Amino acid sequence: MPIDILCLGEPMLEFNQQPDGRYLQGHGGDTSNCAIAAARQGASVGYITHVGQDVFGRSLLDLWTREGVDTSCVVSRPDAHTGIYFVTHGEQGHEFSYLRSGSAASLMRPEDLPLQALQNCQILHVSGISQAISPNAADTVFAATKAVKSHGGIVSYDTNLRLKLWPLERARAVVHAAVAQCDIALPGLDDAIQLTGRDDPQAIVDFYLGLGVGVVALTLGSAGVLVATPEERRHISAPQVRAVDATGAGDTFDGAFLARFLESRDPFDAANYANTAAALAVQGYGAVAPMPDRAAVLAGLANSER
């Protein structure tokens, strides 16, 4: 059975600092988070990555299996480790510290890609992080995009700028080149300000539409999302909630957006749904644990319409 949504990138073990200073172990990695968020909405989802043959890689494989994310395109390799990261919380929000250099995922090459699965999927989701982890991973994303586009599939891109992984000038060049080949751009406001050099959300949306994408959903944090197509744009506000940890909120938005978009093909409806999913996700610690399932998102939507 072909898989509808494929995500490609690097998964990691997560250690998230709690108010008492202890670290809670979980899982992260933006595209893995997106895959799990989409699966929790009931979509058919698979993940493309490499993990190490270590306890972290096995823990991620168990996680995807529990979450119903297909692992037939995950390669487990003996020659490299699985990445890990720490999340700490301060005045400015959360901060990520990585131990991922030389990881199994960063060794992915275009010739490793599962071409058949890519040619049969409806949506491929990739990100700036998928490309930042190594030059060969960046090339792998370009090759996967080409494979999906050549069969009429949709490619979605979250800019997810991580300046600990690559310098801004290279990020700009690679991300803009990649987004220009995609159909859906899912940038966050802070990333987009740095990447585009513009600070007005309308001008940022113009920039991404100018690269040729058909849908832009610019996430504005607690201010909601600005959704644009070449024909129409709408600001959709977000439910107001008490956030404890925004880790994974953007990825939850992406996964919920893609799962809903696959059903309705309506980016405004998908963004409204995904806004509610992300608002629910920030109310707990960690990237994955607090992600809502479909029933919780529908209940949240019904609540906000009351």
Ligand SMILES: O=C(O)C(=O)C[C@H](O)[C@H](O)COP(=O)(O)O
């Ligand atoms: O930084 C990375 O490389 C990671 O993948 C770690 C995190 O799991 C995601 O970054 C969370 O992403 P947001 O949804 O934007 O909070």
